[in-house]
Amino acid sequence: MLAGVTVPGATLELKSVTRRFGPVTAVDRIELAIEQNEFFALLGPSGSGKTTLLRIIAGLERPDEGQVEIAGRDVTDLPPYGRHVGMVFQNFLLFPHKTVAENIVFPLRMQNLPRARRDEQLAWVMGLLRLQGLEARYPNELSGGQQQRVALARGLISRPALLLLDEPLANLDRELRSEMEVEIRRYQKELGIPFIYVTHNQEEALTMSDRIAVMRNGRFEQIGAKTEIYTNPASAFVATFVGHANRIDGRIMEIDGALARMSWNGGALLVPRPAGAAIGDKVRYFIKHEDLEIVPAAVNGVAANDVNEIRGLLRDIIFKGQTANYIVAVPDGGDLVVSDTPRTVGVHPNQQVIVRWPAGAGACFTDEAP
Amino acid sequence: MTAPRARAGVATVSMSMGLAAIYVFLYAPILYVIYTSFAADIVWPFPPSFTLSGYADLFSSSLYGEALANSLTLASGSAALSTVLAAAGAIGVLRYRSRRRGLVLFLFIAPLFVADLLIGISILAFNARVLGLPGNLFSAMAANAVQGTSFGFLIILAQLVRYNWDMDDAAMVFGARPWRCFWEITLPTIWPSLLGAYLISFILAFNNLEISFYNLGAIPTLPSVAWGSLRFGLGPELFALAALVNFFVFAIFAIMYGLMRTGLVKFGYRGR
Amino acid sequence: MSGLGPLSSFKRNPALRFAALVGPGAAFIVVSLLLPLLSIVVFSFWRTESYELHADWNLDNYRTLLGEAAYRIFFLRSLVTALIVTVVCVVCGWPVAYFIARHGGRYRLLLVLALAAPFFTGAILRITALQGLLGPIGLINMALGMVGLGPVEALMYTQLASGLALVYLFIPFMVTAIYLSLVNFNFELLEVAKINGARPWRAFIEITWPLNWLGTAIGMILVFIPCLANALTPRFLGGPDATSFGMSLAQQFGETGTWALGSAMGVAMFGASLLVILCLKPTIRLKRSGFTGAMTP
Numbered sequence: 001m002l003a004g005v006t007v008p009g010a011t012l013e014l015k016s017v018t019r020r021f022g023p024v025t026a027v028d029r030i031e032l033a034i035e036q037n038e039f040f041a042l043l044g045p046s047g048s049g050k051t052t053l054l055r056i057i058a059g060l061e062r063p064d065e066g067q068v069e070i071a072g073r074d075v076t077d078l079p080p081y082g083r084h085v086g087m088v089f090q091n092f093l094l095f096p097h098k099t100v101a102e103n104i105v106f107p108l109r110m111q112n113l114p115r116a117r118r119d120e121q122l123a124w125v126m127g128l129l130r131l132q133g134l135e136a137r138y139p140n141e142l143s144g145g146q147q148q149r150v151a152l153a154r155g156l157i158s159r160p161a162l163l164l165l166d167e168p169l170a171n172l173d174r175e176l177r178s179e180m181e182v183e184i185r186r187y188q189k190e191l192g193i194p195f196i197y198v199t200h201n202q203e204e205a206l207t208m209s210d211r212i213a214v215m216r217n218g219r220f221e222q223i224g225a226k227t228e229i230y231t232n233p234a235s236a237f238v239a240t241f242v243g244h245a246n247r248i249d250g251r252i253m254e255i256d257g258a259l260a261r262m263s264w265n266g267g268a269l270l271v272p273r274p275a276g277a278a279i280g281d282k283v284r285y286f287i288k289h290e291d292l293e294i295v296p297a298a299v300n301g302v303a304a305n306d307v308n309e310i311r312g313l314l315r316d317i318i319f320k321g322q323t324a325n326y327i328v329a330v331p332d333g334g335d336l337v338v339s340d341t342p343r344t345v346g347v348h349p350n351q352q353v354i355v356r357w358p359a360g361a362g363a364c365f366t367d368e369a370p
Numbered sequence: 371m372t373a374p375r376a377r378a379g380v381a382t383v384s385m386s387m388g389l390a391a392i393y394v395f396l397y398a399p400i401l402y403v404i405y406t407s408f409a410a411d412i413v414w415p416f417p418p419s420f421t422l423s424g425y426a427d428l429f430s431s432s433l434y435g436e437a438l439a440n441s442l443t444l445a446s447g448s449a450a451l452s453t454v455l456a457a458a459g460a461i462g463v464l465r466y467r468s469r470r471r472g473l474v475l476f477l478f479i480a481p482l483f484v485a486d487l488l489i490g491i492s493i494l495a496f497n498a499r500v501l502g503l504p505g506n507l508f509s510a511m512a513a514n515a516v517q518g519t520s521f522g523f524l525i526i527l528a529q530l531v532r533y534n535w536d537m538d539d540a541a542m543v544f545g546a547r548p549w550r551c552f553w554e555i556t557l558p559t560i561w562p563s564l565l566g567a568y569l570i571s572f573i574l575a576f577n578n579l580e581i582s583f584y585n586l587g588a589i590p591t592l593p594s595v596a597w598g599s600l601r602f603g604l605g606p607e608l609f610a611l612a613a614l615v616n617f618f619v620f621a622i623f624a625i626m627y628g629l630m631r632t633g634l635v636k637f638g639y640r641g642r
Numbered sequence: 643m644s645g646l647g648p649l650s651s652f653k654r655n656p657a658l659r660f661a662a663l664v665g666p667g668a669a670f671i672v673v674s675l676l677l678p679l680l681s682i683v684v685f686s687f688w689r690t691e692s693y694e695l696h697a698d699w700n701l702d703n704y705r706t707l708l709g710e711a712a713y714r715i716f717f718l719r720s721l722v723t724a725l726i727v728t729v730v731c732v733v734c735g736w737p738v739a740y741f742i743a744r745h746g747g748r749y750r751l752l753l754v755l756a757l758a759a760p761f762f763t764g765a766i767l768r769i770t771a772l773q774g775l776l777g778p779i780g781l782i783n784m785a786l787g788m789v790g791l792g793p794v795e796a797l798m799y800t801q802l803a804s805g806l807a808l809v810y811l812f813i814p815f816m817v818t819a820i821y822l823s824l825v826n827f828n829f830e831l832l833e834v835a836k837i838n839g840a841r842p843w844r845a846f847i848e849i850t851w852p853l854n855w856l857g858t859a860i861g862m863i864l865v866f867i868p869c870l871a872n873a874l875t876p877r878f879l880g881g882p883d884a885t886s887f888g889m890s891l892a893q894q895f896g897e898t899g900t901w902a903l904g905s906a907m908g909v910a911m912f913g914a915s916l917l918v919i920l921c922l923k924p925t926i927r928l929k930r931s932g933f934t935g936a937m938t939p
Contacts, residue, residue: 379842381842382741382745384737385737385738385740385741385745386741386745388734388737388738388741389737389738389741389742389753392734392738392757392813392817393756393757395810396757396760396810396813396814397760398775399768399771399772399774399775399810400760400763400771402771402774402775403770403771403774406774454666455666455667455670456667458663458664458666458667459663459664459667459668461663462659462660462661462662462663462664463664465659465660465663466656466657466659466660466663467656468656468657468660470660474664474668477667477668477671477672478664478667478668478671480671480675480676481671481675482864483863483864483867483915483919484675484679484867484912484915485867485868485870485871485888485911485915486868486871487871487873487888487891487892488679488871488908488911488912489675489678491682491891491892491895491904491908492678492679492681492682492908493674493678494895495678495681495682495685495695495895495901495905496677496678496681496682497678499681499685499695499901500677500681512670512674513674515670515674516670516671516674516675519667519670519671523667548659570762573762574762576764577762577763577764577765577766577767578764579764579765579766579874580873580892584895593764593765593766593767596766596767596770597766597874600766600769600770600773600878604770604773604774608770609770609774611767612763612767612770612771615763615764615767616760616763616767619759619762619763620759623755623758623759623762626755627751627752627755630751631751
């Protein structure tokens with residue numbers, strides 16, 4: 001397997017990959033194809049199986065069923081040291097007894113590359129990740145951010161077919177994380193190597209990736225471009241997990257084409273028609289914070305037909321800098337959170353307000369799955 | 371965990387006195403032996419007049435010379451065997467889940483609970499009657515290795531529990547096959563415990579009497595020669611031998627202590 | 643990467659790797675410890691004739707052991723001595739281990755190593771050193787002789803001397819075992835006890851002792867077993883009537899060459915040790931000793 005040779009077509013293919021641990025199915029018949037030059041995020045809560053899936057791709061776990069193909073080659077039974085992938089771990093896992101240079105160059109030594117080539121690649125990758133000058137240091141002498149970059153360098157030096165990242169930013173502080181999010185995406189685009197990025201943090205996934213798979217209980221709840229996942233969640237789970245949304249439970253009263261009228265707590269809302277819903281079904285409705293608008297209740301006018309409106313009392317304003325969260329207490333309901341820019345909104349706490357948004361916005365699902 | 375400041379309560383004072391007493395108890399004979407080894411009159415070495423005749427006797431004795439050579443061979447062979455078996459066992463037990471783990475642990479620790487004498491005679495009887503082998507240096511090496519493996523196992527285990535096995539995963543992903551991984555990653559990290567296991571097994575085998583005695587036939591080792599000599603009463607060369615062995619053992623412990631203290635090596639010690 | 647055929651799936655199987663690693667050591671111990679022990683059980687039912695073991699199955703050896711007064715006395719003597727020495731080691735060793743663990747501070751390691759080191763100089767040389775101090779021509783008696791006091795009878799060639807020597811030999815083991823337990827003991831629990839009204843001694847009995855019982859028990863076993871088998875100290879420091887069971891056992895494999903009887907004695911000794919371990923085992927409840935178990939990979 002030559003370093004740096006790109007293969008056309010799918011770089012990674014998973015066919016019906018399954019892995020069980022006793023009675024628990026950690027990975028359940030997963031199908032996936034990753035293209036060259038793709039930044040792919042595996043997003044899910046802990047226990048969803050995303051790390052197990054990553055380890056299967058790396059070769060650290062063997063699937064009970066299914067196949068793993070990297071660059072067209074069936075690697076299902078191949079041990080990790082035969083697969084030519086790179087990996088970056090959550091707690092870095094740098095070798096404490098080796099210098100930075102020795103750590104980074106390790107994969108090339110394992111491939112028995114001649115010295116000259118090794119030094120070449122080392123210089124290149126250290127330049128790429130701005131690690132010059134740190135060659136002789138030991139991992140415990142580096143900051144968290146530096147350690148992470150060394151781990152990245154180690155993963156990239158052999159120009160692998162894939163780079164696997166297992167929540168690499170989880171141990172960094174917030175500022176560093178934001179910086180690294182942008183940097184990591186930049187590396188992926190520059191090098192053209194597909195990255196598979198596992199995280200439970202939706203912001204990371206949305207910032208860095210091209211495509212996202214939302215994973216739950218070993219299955220992909222939804223897989224698609226990140227904008228698609230964000231604006232059109234395919235299930236209640238995805239709607240809660242990605243983006244920040246308000247949830248309103250209600251019942252379908254009427255169905256009218258693509259829309260439906262949902263009754264709730266003494267009011268009615270126009271919602272997108274949930275798949276497979278019949279009149280009388282209980283449903284859950286999600287509308288994102290930023291899709292809502294908030295105005296003082298004194299504004300006159302009758303609600304138009306294409307606008308949903310809810311009246312309530314503004315309890316609190318949580319200022320976040322560019323935006324603010326307005327917490328509105330709804331009669332007989334809970335709280336609605338509206339995210340808006342404080343400069344354009346003129347409301348004060350303890351004021352009667354109206355929350356409104358276009359009819360048919362948001363996502364609605366029947367109340368069957370847990 | 372920090373110990374609270376010691377207040378000089380009655381209990382503390384009496385305990386510290388007890389501690390001092392124990393040290394006196396343990397070291398008085400040793401110090402006496404070292405002192406007397408240089409003394410002209412070993413029965414009543416006062417007033418002090420010094421001589422090295424005891425050491426001269428010791429070094430010129432061909433019996434002791436032969437015994438020393440045998441003891442060194444026995445100890446180094448036994449310790450090497452012990453360390454390898456113990457290291458493999460400790461790595462296996464900690465790295466891989468297995469339903470047999472408890473049984474294996476039991477097996478590796480069991481020798482500690484069998485008396486030296488019993489190990490010695492049972493191996494003698496087994497070798498002679500079942501295997502038909504006469505006693506020789508190799509059977510004694512193996513016999514000592516039984517105990518050495520147990521001690522070594524515990525020593526290596528103590529450091530190995532803190533080893534992060536995920537690093538092996540990382541090494542594997544980057545292309546290291548299992549043996550390379552051990553050589554590049556695991557060994558450089560755990561070598562102090564292997565050294566400690568070797569040293570302890572060495573010392574135990576070197577000074578062992580009852581396991582070796584029955585399995586060596588006529589082959590002399592330092593402890594067995596000392597035992598034979600002691601039966602006829604104390605002699606100056608015995609004091610010299612005791613002084614030398616004490617020095618040797620304490621030197622090794624001092625080195626180990628120094629290494630642990632300066633943080634160079636850990637032996638599983640959480641340096642404080 | 644080439645060369646990854648069927649062998650690779652062998653190598654990747656964790657169960658096989660486990661077996662390959664622990665196998666040699668485990669097999670070695672089975673062959674070098676368990677089988678020999680098993681064999682002397684077998685031999686104990688055989689007969690010795692002209693220095694050879696004959697597979698003549700009988701119970702004579704055991705009848706001898708139980709019947710002849712000498713052996714019964716030897717056994718009881720060794721048993722009682724071992725028990726007393728163990729108790730003495732616990733009583734003397736606990737304060738030492740406690741002091742080092744609690745108040746040792748930076749010197750803890752040094753103190754413990756200094757305590758453990760003498761053990762490694764070997765039993766015979768340590769007994770030599772003891773003889774030098776305690777024996778009839780040893781320092782103490784000679785010193786007393788100079789001042790006109792007679793030699794202390796009790797210190798030479800008595801069972802007391804033999805027992806004292808055993809404490810000398812094995813107290814490092816006891817202290818180390820208790821110390822290793824105390825090192826993982828959270829002394830702050832004693833503060834809690836104090837706040838709740840416990841006096842120091844009460845706190846010790848209720849808190850310190852039970853939570854370190856595992857270490858104490860291990861120390862007791864590590865002291866008792868060699869003491870029971872002890873053949874050296876009575877020979878060199880004990881008197882003519884201090885013959886121990888271990889000494890007699892050694893003779894069966896040395897001078898008299900009666901291996902069958904010796905095997906029976908070995909079985910008896912091992913049985914007694916096993917009995918002590920079995921008696922102690924139910925008193926050890928790992929979960930309640932705060933033992934978190936170091937092995938959780």
